[in-house]
Amino acid sequence: MKATISQLEYIIALDTYRHFGKAAGNCFITQPTLSMQINKLEDNLGVKIFDRSRQPVVPTELGSLILEQARRVVNEAKKMEEIIEDQKKEVSGALKIGVIPTIAPYLLPLFAKSFMNKYPSINIQVQELLTEDTLAAIKSEAIDVGIVVGPLNDSSFREIPIYYEKFLGYAHNTNLEPPEEPISGKDLENNELWLLNEGHCFREQVLNICQNRNFDNILNYQSGSLEALKRMVDKQGGVTLLPELATLDLSPNDSKKLRTFKKPTPFREVSLVMKRDFLKRRIIEALQKEIVDHLPDIMKQREENEIQVINWR
Structure with missing residues (x-):
C-alpha cells in the first residue's frame, strides 16, 4: 500500500468542503486531478473512502476512520517541517x-x-x-x-x-x-x-x-x-x-x-x-x-x- 502526503491532504480537503470543486481550489489543483488522485488512493487501499452517490459527498464508515488517521499523519509531517524551519536562523514559512x-x-x-x-x-x-x-x-x-x-x-x-x-x-x-x-x-x-x-x-x-x-x-x-x-x-x-x-x-x-x-x-x-x-x-x-x-x-x-x-x- 502506498499513499502520498499530497493524497492524504486531498481527501482531508474533500472531507472538509464536501465538494470536489471547492476542495480542488483549496489544494490549488484542478478538479479532475483531485478526483484522479483520490480514485488512485482508493484503488491502492482497496476501499471506498467517499460515498459519491450522496450530495454533498460524505465519507463511508471506513473512510471516516481513514480520514482520522490521515489527519494525524499530515499533522505529524507538518510538525517535521516546522521543527526544521524553527531551527533556521531566518524567520520564514x-x-x-x-x-x-x-x-x-x-x-x-x-x-x-x-x-x-x-x-x-x-x-x-x-x-x-x-x-x-x-x-x-x-x-x-x-x-x-x-x-x-x-x-x-x-x-x-x-x-x-x-x-x-x-x-x-x-x-x-x-x-x-x-x-x-x-x-x-x-x-x-x-x-x-x-x-x-x-x-x-x-x-x-x-x-x-x-x-x-x-x-x-x-x-x-x-x-x-x-x-x-x-x-x-x-x-x-x-x-x-x-x-x-x-x-x-x-x-x-x-x-x-x-x-x-x-x-x-x-x-x-x-x-x-x-x-x-x-x-x-x-x-x-x-x-x-x-x-x-x-x-x-x-x-x-x-x-x-x-x-x-x-x-x-
Missing part, C-alpha cells in the same frame, strides 16, 4: 491567521505592513472570523493562530496575552450627561444601548459590564461592525461601547462623545491563541513583538491593579 472583526480593522493596519516588510519570507494569510469559528479553525488546522479576546480558560489552547485595551462609552450628545463624569454599567441600562448581533464576544462583554443583562433598552443591530454602531449613535442617539483602538482615529468632534468608566476600569484581554503543540515558535515570537512594538505607548504602560478584565464566556 507560512502563517495563517484568524482575527475577530472587533480587532481586525483597528489592529492590522498598525503592524501588518511593517511585519511583512521585516519578514518577507513569511507567507501570511489573514481572514476575519468570529471567535468560535476561529477556535474551530485552529482545532481543525485550517489556520495556525488566532488573534482573539481571552481569557479562554480552555486547556486545549495555548494563550499568549499581548495587550489590554479599555472599553469606552460612545454616546450621543443628549445621552450620559454630564460628559465629564465617568460612567458605570448602570448608566448603560438607563439609555438605549446599541449592541452587535449574537456570536460576537464583544457583545457578551458589553452585557457583562452592565449590572443587569436583561434590561429593556437594548437595540440589536444585525452587523458585525463597530463602525456601524457608531454611526447609529451619531444619527439615532443612544449609546454603544468601543474598544480603545477603535477610538484612535476619531475626529475631534466624535472624540467629545467618548465616556470613560469609573474605576476599576473595564478592559478586554487580546491574545494570540494556537494549539498547544504548535511549533512555529520563532514566527509567533516575531508576530507578538511586532504587534506590541506598534501599539500606542499608553497601552504598553498598564498597571496590573488598574485592569479589570471582562470575561465573555
